[in-house]
Amino acid sequence: MKILQTCCSFSWGGLEMQTLNISKLLSDRKHDVTLLCPNKSFLEKEGKTLGLNVEPIYGNNKNFVTTLYHIQKLLKSRIFDVIHTQISHDLWSLVPAMKLANCKARFFLTKRMASSINKKDLLHRFLYKRLDGIISISNFIRQNVIDTCPIDPQKVHTLWNAIDVDKYDPKLYSKTDVRNELGIDQDSLTVGLVGRFTKMKGHREFLFAAKKIKEETNLDVLFLLVGGVSHGENKYAEEIKELVKELQLESHVMFTGWSDNIPQMMAAIDILTFPSHKESFGNILLEAMAMGLPIIASNSGAVPEIVIDRETGFLVPPKDADSLAQKIIILLKYESIRNKFGQAGRKRVEKKFLINPFIEALENHYNYTQ
The missing domain is CATH 3.40.50.2000 (Glycogen Phosphorylase B;)
Structure with a gap:
């Protein structure tokens, strides 16, 4: 599969490490993986070190319109089977870009953090309607998604994080x-x-x-x-x-x-x-x-x-x-x-x-x- 993994975070912690690890694991299993991440970020540096195809489109100095333009340009130039974002903030740029590019890829969001905000307003309904599924990293997060997000509970699935136990021996x-x-x-x-x-x-x-x-x-x-x-x-x-x-x-x-x-x-x-x-x-x-x-x-x-x-x-x-x-x-x-x-x-x-x-x-x- 041709897979686009995305994460707009400049930090370096569990979220970013998981994004990198998943991208590398999928690549090792012969999927064609592209990592969409911020320019001059830890993710860009580490992704390139691992030999991943990295698209550093997000940036501190780029406004929304510029970011949207570059993402829809990427989606027009490459046909992805799956787009998987690891952070909900990316929905604000990905969903409009997919619409502009007429992108038909299956679209997934992994929810890694709980939210105290009710997201069932009109704008969020527009964003979440495009998702084919939400992957929650715990049952705790799954319930939070169902309580706060405008999506059918049947589309929300728990998939616990995992590690390579051979490395942690x-x-x-x-x-x-x-x-x-x-x-x-x-x-x-x-x-x-x-x-x-x-x-x-x-x-x-x-x-x-x-x-x-x-x-x-x-x-x-x-x-x-x-x-x-x-x-x-x-x-x-x-x-x-x-x-x-x-x-x-x-x-x-x-x-x-x-x-x-x-x-x-x-x-x-x-x-x-x-x-x-x-x-x-x-x-x-x-x-x-x-x-x-x-x-x-x-x-x-x-x-x-x-x-x-x-x-x-x-x-x-x-x-x-x-x-x-x-x-x-x-x-x-x-x-x-x-x-x-x-x-x-x-x-x-x-x-x-x-x-x-x-x-x-x-x-x-x-x-x-x-």
């Missing part, structure tokens, strides 16, 4: 070597938070929990913040660094910066926390579980679809640093529970979140029109 990475590289004591226990610097990820709760643990225990523990600063996130990242100083945690918190080898970084971690306020999915949970790590995550959004409380980890109320600290202390003290949760997490990923069944299911969606 703890046997491939040396905990000793990674810790030596990072300068982490081999005998220290480590608690990690992996993700972009956005307020919804729960960095503040993580640090307040760290403060409570240092005050109430004598445990030798280091708290790792893994992740770089993406588009528009510099101010919040600086606020988090200042909070570390205010809480006097400088010797107990490490900022590792961005890593392009997350499984290697996870090899240095003993416990993975995910204190996100409301998450649509959480790919990092799959990656950590595949690496055999026990999880402590917020009981909100789609997280309970991934983490099974007291089986693969602990679920805690969102924005509750005290509960987060209590559960971290339990796992720090009891290695047997850490191992039990880690083993069960790996098995769950192998059973429910494998990449090959995911991409086959996506192809089935492309081939089926409601």
Whole structure:
């Protein structure tokens, strides 16, 4: 199939990585894939690095009319079987461009984020009418789409994200070597938070929990913040660094910066926390579980679809640093529970979140029109 994947985001996080990963997987399966993305973005750079056909049409300095012109020109010059956008904002340019180009491609939207806005007005009905289907990344998002978007519920399908478990295999990475590289004591226990610097990820709760643990225990523990600063996130990242100083945690918190080898970084971690306020999915949970790590995550959004409380980890109320600290202390003290949760997490990923069944299911969606 000739497939156009689109994402107008300049950031670099789960949304953008999934867009890139799906494009590469489809290309590897001999589909003719084109990636429509912003000019001078992470997606353009990484897409070209992977050898994908990249069309960097979106841009900060381009107005709507200019963007619309270039997209409809692309659609006239190339006949696509499928157009799949990974972000709903792209509908505003894609739908008019498809109409102008008389494009007959099957059209899909993946919904990755919940919306609090009712989109059943006239303009949104015009946009959503063109869609052949919506793919939601969780049951939580599927219900949100049905509640807020003007589309037949039968056209809304859940397709959980997935990962390559062969890449996230703890046997491939040396905990000793990674810790030596990072300068982490081999005998220290480590608690990690992996993700972009956005307020919804729960960095503040993580640090307040760290403060409570240092005050109430004598445990030798280091708290790792893994992740770089993406588009528009510099101010919040600086606020988090200042909070570390205010809480006097400088010797107990490490900022590792961005890593392009997350499984290697996870090899240095003993416990993975995910204190996100409301998450649509959480790919990092799959990656950590595949690496055999026990999880402590917020009981909100789609997280309970991934983490099974007291089986693969602990679920805690969102924005509750005290509960987060209590559960971290339990796992720090009891290695047997850490191992039990880690083993069960790996098995769950192998059973429910494998990449090959995911991409086959996506192809089935492309081939089926409601």
